[in-house]
Amino acid sequence: MKRKENTTLGALKKSKYAPQTIQEEMAKNLREKLQEGSSTFEGLIGYENTVIPDVERAILSGHSINLLGLRGQAKTRLASQMTMLLDEWVPVVEGSEINDDPLQPISNDAKQKIEELGDKTPVSWLHRNDRFFEKLATPDVTVADLIGDVDPIKASNLKLSYADERVIHFGMIPRAHRCIFVLNELPDLQARIQVALFSILQEKEIQIRGFKLRLPIVPQLIFTANPEDYTNRGSIVTPLKDRIGSQILTHYPHNRHIAKEITTQEVKISPSQKETIHIPELARDIIEQIGFEARKSEYVDSKSGVSARMSITAMENLISTAERRLLISGDKQTSIRLVDFLGVIPSINGKIELVYEGEQEGAEQISYHLISESIKTLFPDYFPKIEKLQKQDEEGPYDTLLGWFFQDNQLFLEDALNEKDYQEALNEITGINSILQTHQPECDTKDLCFMMEFLLWGLESFKKLNKYRTLEGFQFKDSLGSYISGL
Numbered sequence: 001m002k003r004k005e006n007t008t009l010g011a012l013k014k015s016k017y018a019p020q021t022i023q024e025e026m027a028k029n030l031r032e033k034l035q036e037g038s039s040t041f042e043g044l045i046g047y048e049n050t051v052i053p054d055v056e057r058a059i060l061s062g063h064s065i066n067l068l069g070l071r072g073q074a075k076t077r078l079a080s081q082m083t084m085l086l087d088e089w090v091p092v093v094e095g096s097e098i099n100d101d102p103l104q105p106i107s108n109d110a111k112q113k114i115e116e117l118g119d120k121t122p123v124s125w126l127h128r129n130d131r132f133f134e135k136l137a138t139p140d141v142t143v144a145d146l147i148g149d150v151d152p153i154k155a156s157n158l159k160l161s162y163a164d165e166r167v168i169h170f171g172m173i174p175r176a177h178r179c180i181f182v183l184n185e186l187p188d189l190q191a192r193i194q195v196a197l198f199s200i201l202q203e204k205e206i207q208i209r210g211f212k213l214r215l216p217i218v219p220q221l222i223f224t225a226n227p228e229d230y231t232n233r234g235s236i237v238t239p240l241k242d243r244i245g246s247q248i249l250t251h252y253p254h255n256r257h258i259a260k261e262i263t264t265q266e267v268k269i270s271p272s273q274k275e276t277i278h279i280p281e282l283a284r285d286i287i288e289q290i291g292f293e294a295r296k297s298e299y300v301d302s303k304s305g306v307s308a309r310m311s312i313t314a315m316e317n318l319i320s321t322a323e324r325r326l327l328i329s330g331d332k333q334t335s336i337r338l339v340d341f342l343g344v345i346p347s348i349n350g351k352i353e354l355v356y357e358g359e360q361e362g363a364e365q366i367s368y369h370l371i372s373e374s375i376k377t378l379f380p381d382y383f384p385k386i387e388k389l390q391k392q393d394e395e396g397p398y399d400t401l402l403g404w405f406f407q408d409n410q411l412f413l414e415d416a417l418n419e420k421d422y423q424e425a426l427n428e429i430t431g432i433n434s435i436l437q438t439h440q441p442e443c444d445t446k447d448l449c450f451m452m453e454f455l456l457w458g459l460e461s462f463k464k465l466n467k468y469r470t471l472e473g474f475q476f477k478d479s480l481g482s483y484i485s486g487l
Contacts, residue, residue, distance in 0.1 A: 009102050010119025012091055019104040022178050022220045023062035026085040030059050033085075041081050043265060044074055046258040047250075051078070054248045059085065063245020064201060064221040066186070066236075072307025072351075073250040075224040076134070079182045082222065086128035090178065094122040097170055098177040098217070099131075106177070106215050131179035133219075135172055137189035143196045146183075147171045148208045168208055173200060176219040186223040187235050194240045197221075201243040228303050252295065252308065259288040263311045269319060277322045278335040280447040282378070282454060286341070287315050289374035290348065297373075299358030299366045310351035314344040329418040335446055337422070338453040339413055339474055341371050372461050379458035382451070383439050386462040397439070400431030401455075402464060405478035411456070414473035426452045 006012045020028070033040050034056070041052050055078065058065050067075040093100040093110040100110035102123050114121045135141070143149070151169035173181055183189070199205045206217055223244065225236060241247070253259040263284070294306040318336060321343030326334045348367035352358075358366050379386075384397045405411075411425060426432065432452050436443060443451050456476055460467040468475045 006091065007123055008119060009114065009117075009121040009123055012102055012123055013119065017091065017103070019101050021062075021218045022086070022180070023059075023218070025087055025090075026059050026082070026220065027062060029085045029087065030056060040085070041078065042084075044078060044081070045261045045265065046253045047074070047078075051248060051250055054246070058246035058248065061245065064223070064243075066223040066225060066241070066244045066247040067250055068225050068227065068247055069250030070226060070228065070252070070305025070307075072305065072309045073252060074308070075250055076182065076184060078250075079180070079222040079224065080132060080134075082180055082220070083128050083132050086131055086180070088128055089125045090128075090131075091123045092126050092178075094124040098174050098215075099126060099179065101178065106217070132182070133172055133176040133179055134182045134184065136184045137186055139188060139190060141189060141193060143171075143193055144169075145171055146173050146193065147196050147200075147206050148174055150208070173197075173219060173221075174206055174215065174217050177217050179219055180222060181219040182222045182224065184224045186225045191237050194237045197240055198243060201240070226305075228305070252291075252305070253288075256285055256288045256292070259291065259308070259311060260284050262308060263288065263315050266312045267315045267319075269316075273319050273323055276326060276333050277319055278333070278446050279319070280336060280444075280450045282382070282447065282450065283318070283336045284315070285378055286371070286374050287311055287318065287344070289377055290314065290344075290370050293370045293373045293377065294348070294352050297358075297366075297370065299354055299361060299369070301353040301355050301358075304353035307351050310348060313351070314347040317344045317347045325416050328416045331419045334419055335450060337413075337450060338375075338457050339415055342368075342415070342469075344371070372457070375454065375457045376461035379454075379461065383435070383455060383458065386459075386464065397435065398431075398459060398464065401429060401435060402459070402478070404430040405465060405476065408478075411476040412473060413453070413476075417473070423449055 006015050006017070030040060040056060041047070044052060055065065059082075065079075067078060069075055091102050093102050093105055093113060095113075096105075096107060096110050098107050100107055102114070102121065105111050105114060135146070148169055148171040150167050152167075186194075196207070199207055200217060200219075201221065206215055221244075253262060288311055291306050291308070291311050294300050294310070295302065300306065318340055321340040322334055322336050324343075325337075325340070345364055345367040348370060349363045352363070352366070354361075354363060354366060361369075386398070387396075409429075411429060413422065413425060417425070426449055429452075432455065435455060436448065436451055440451055456465060457467070459465045460476070463479060466477045466479045468477070
């Protein structure tokens with residue numbers, strides 16, 4: 001429809017435009033997308049066979065939706081993408097506060113304007129990007145904010161009686177008529193405020209003070225809620241939950257592969273970082289495994305969840321740590337090192353809620369523990385499993401390497417060590433190259449040093465070596481020799 005040619009009510013009547021509710025509009029556009037085989041929601045990796053089909057069914061049913069899930073599960077992002085199911089432009093009565101449809105006006109102002117001007121009533125057009133409203137539910141949100149209230153200033157300026165409906169100031173939901181309205185963290189909303197939503201969900205009407213309004217407000221209501229809030233800060237009152245059409249459960253990525261795709265899509269890397277810093281695939285796996293370890297850790301509150309944002313910010317910090325080292329050392333290029341993972345600890349600290357035992361250990365110590373556990377989990381995928389009990393005469397795959405440390409040799413890797421010294425320090429370890437040639441023969445040359453360091457960290461996680469953190473870097477020693485020598 002050519003909106004430039006339809007700027008009056010008369011021109012709109014002659015066009016093929018037909019009024020429809022936002023629910024009908026979204027369902028119509030969704031049907032077209034499904035029939036064409038085109039994607040309905042972009043960038044929501046891991047939801048293709050779970051959440052998205054549920055959302056599509058709810059839209060086809062014309063339901064209001066409650067997205068229920070832990071933090072960092074893309075609830076708000078999912079809601080904001082629903083604007084792509086709206087028509088690009090829709091007509092409204094020009095100057096209408098609540099986006100009146102010119103052919104189906106609901107407010108007194110719009111009706112009076114049409115009665116006075118008839119087919120000459122001016123029509124403006126609203127883009128779909130302007131049809132998205134969002135509000136975070138906090139304890140200080142009032143009925144006036146959401147529904148509306150009497151405006152004494154308007155009454156005074158227009159010299160109106162408080163009995164006149166024109167003194168009403170509409171809240172966010174009436175102004176979202178024919179739009180998508182998202183109310184985030186619904187359980188945080190006080191129970192008496194939730195009650196004010198009943199009539200909108202059920203009767204499609206609003207109630208303001210003593211006015212008997214019969215405005216068929218029709219927004220597409222989307223709520224988001226976190227199960228943790230049900231006990232910590234509030235709950236969704238049962239009658240309101242009963243009036244919400246569909247409650248859809250969101251979730252975290254089911255495996256590392258999906259998690260890596262999400263992180264790769266969301267992480268912000270500058271062009272200079274891409275050119276100068278190599279990221280081994282194993283480093284990406286470790287970043288994602290930290291999140292999986294946190295979600296099952298006895299030190300982390302599982303009810304609170306571990307946001308997918310943790311992996312994203314951790315990856316950004318990991319790259320920035322390597323970039324800082326690169327700037328200090330003066331090298332032209334570098335690769336991610338395991339020592340760089342200390343730089344991701346600040347990203348982990350703020351993304352996990354600790355239980356009492358975790359608080360006793362301290363957030364930083366738990367973050368370091370999660371990194372070590374991630375390496376321990378991934379280690380058997382790359383190198384032979386370390387047996388707890390080994391026969392005395394049987395030679396193990398790591399005996400030569402461990403023997404080097406047993407002979408009072410030590411390895412010290414400074415945080416800002418340049419590339420040449422870093423590689424030379426690792427290659428001095430007897431037996432480390434033969435282990436990689438045997439068990440990782442196809443390892444990319446760019447990843448060799450990272451794989452060596454991963455081998456050492458893995459042996460330490462299985463208590464075959466001792467690793468000490470100093471102010472300047474990491475020191476690796478023999479685990480048994482330190483006890484014998486009394487160190």
